[in-house]
Amino acid sequence: MSTKLSQRLARTATLSPTSLVPRSSRLIPIISSAAVRSSSAIPIRRPFSTTEARHLANVQAGMDKIRDAIAENFGGPAHNIGTTSFSLDDTPDLSGKVAVVTGGSEGIGYGVAYTLIKHNLSKLFILSRKREVFDGALASIASELGQDKADRVHWIQCDLEDWAQTAVVAEQIKKDTDRLDILVNNSGRGIMTAGLTSYGVDKHMATNHMGHVVLTSHLLPLLQKTAEETGETVRISNQSSNLHSAAPKGTQFKSLEEINEDVGPNGQYGRSKLAGILYARYFDREVTRKMDTGKKGRVVMNATHPGIVYPISGYAVSHLAEPFKKDQFEGAVPTVYAVTMANEGGQWICAPAKAEAGSDLAQSDELADNLMELTRKIISEKTWPKSVAKGCPMDDVVVHV
Numbered sequence: 205m206s207t208k209l210s211q212r213l214a215r216t217a218t219l220s221p222t223s224l225v226p227r228s229s230r231l232i233p234i235i236s237s238a239a240v241r242s243s244s245a246i247p248i249r250r251p252f253s254t255t256e257a258r259h260l261a262n263v264q265a266g267m268d269k270i271r272d273a274i275a276e277n278f279g280g281p282a283h284n285i286g287t288t289s290f291s292l293d294d295t296p297d298l299s300g301k302v303a304v305v306t307g308g309s310e311g312i313g314y315g316v317a318y319t320l321i322k323h324n325l326s327k328l329f330i331l332s333r334k335r336e337v338f339d340g341a342l343a344s345i346a347s348e349l350g351q352d353k354a355d356r357v358h359w360i361q362c363d364l365e366d367w368a369q370t371a372v373v374a375e376q377i378k379k380d381t382d383r384l385d386i387l388v389n390n391s392g393r394g395i396m397t398a399g400l401t402s403y404g405v406d407k408h409m410a411t412n413h414m415g416h417v418v419l420t421s422h423l424l425p426l427l428q429k430t431a432e433e434t435g436e437t438v439r440i441s442n443q444s445s446n447l448h449s450a451a452p453k454g455t456q457f458k459s460l461e462e463i464n465e466d467v468g469p470n471g472q473y474g475r476s477k478l479a480g481i482l483y484a485r486y487f488d489r490e491v492t493r494k495m496d497t498g499k500k501g502r503v504v505m506n507a508t509h510p511g512i513v514y515p516i517s518g519y520a521v522s523h524l525a526e527p528f529k530k531d532q533f534e535g536a537v538p539t540v541y542a543v544t545m546a547n548e549g550g551q552w553i554c555a556p557a558k559a560e561a562g563s564d565l566a567q568s569d570e571l572a573d574n575l576m577e578l579t580r581k582i583i584s585e586k587t588w589p590k591s592v593a594k595g596c597p598m599d600d601v602v603v604h605v
Contacts, residue, residue: 290557298325307391309338315536331362364415374422383430386543387440389416395473398466403586412476431501441542442480444507449563450474457575481507482572488550504549506542510535
């Protein structure tokens, strides 16, 4: 054996087992120990205090409120970020049911009418002023849903400013159907300058509120009969708006002179939309809760807010906001929910299906009482003796149930 080989074997015999392990492997115990020492130094988070938990809950509630506000008012991707969920595809089967939709030939009203027919409504009465507009809507329904569905739609000319004619239309409907499951009080005057009807009443209040009160009052016996015979919930909706908050802060609904005062386009419109919410809350107290059918059936009324549906002016703003505008179908969502799903009344339902409190004025029972007493008084005086003297049910169903 050579001298070099003997020396090499001698060195190998003196090495410890650890010295034979690769250097990188010998580092592992050291790293692991360091990691353990480091992790043990991380403090365990104590439970939130009551104050901290309350603060976090308030932050979450604030974020939810922002999400709901965006979903309520805007379309496109923003429409689906709210805390509640409902889409037109969620509309239940409506086979065998009958509905009335005012202003159902265009805009949100058409979105509602189209959806109800699409989901197998047996008969639909559309009330509007212009035949040619209805003919266009009917052609679209026939083209997209089929002639069978189009044949279920019936048009009646109706101007809600003309209360006597509105009462006649309601009586015609009662002759043409033995049941009524859904009433959509949708038609209305938009944000426009002040004007008076032939009765000498502010056009916004006369159309958006009082005309629908006349229609509802005459149809209520049929609505109640349907609830009693079917044992189901019969539903009414009033088209309102978040612009109800634009109603004058001093609104009292004490006199005709008050509601005829020109308070500007937003104020005129807002006051009439405030009336829609108050009417729903009054109806819940004075009609729904006092109905004793001996069955499960009852009639409920809610008000709705469709969101921002119509075009935003200004090229730059309009262009940037285009993806977030609501079309007539997105605007129809809260109304469709209200007349097919809602089981409680007296609510202001915002898109897609969120009950909100509304303004302070919208929550006042006293103001609702004032409104409905004034409504009864004005309609009775303006239509006497043509309507009230011949059996108009204003005293029975508007104030004294």
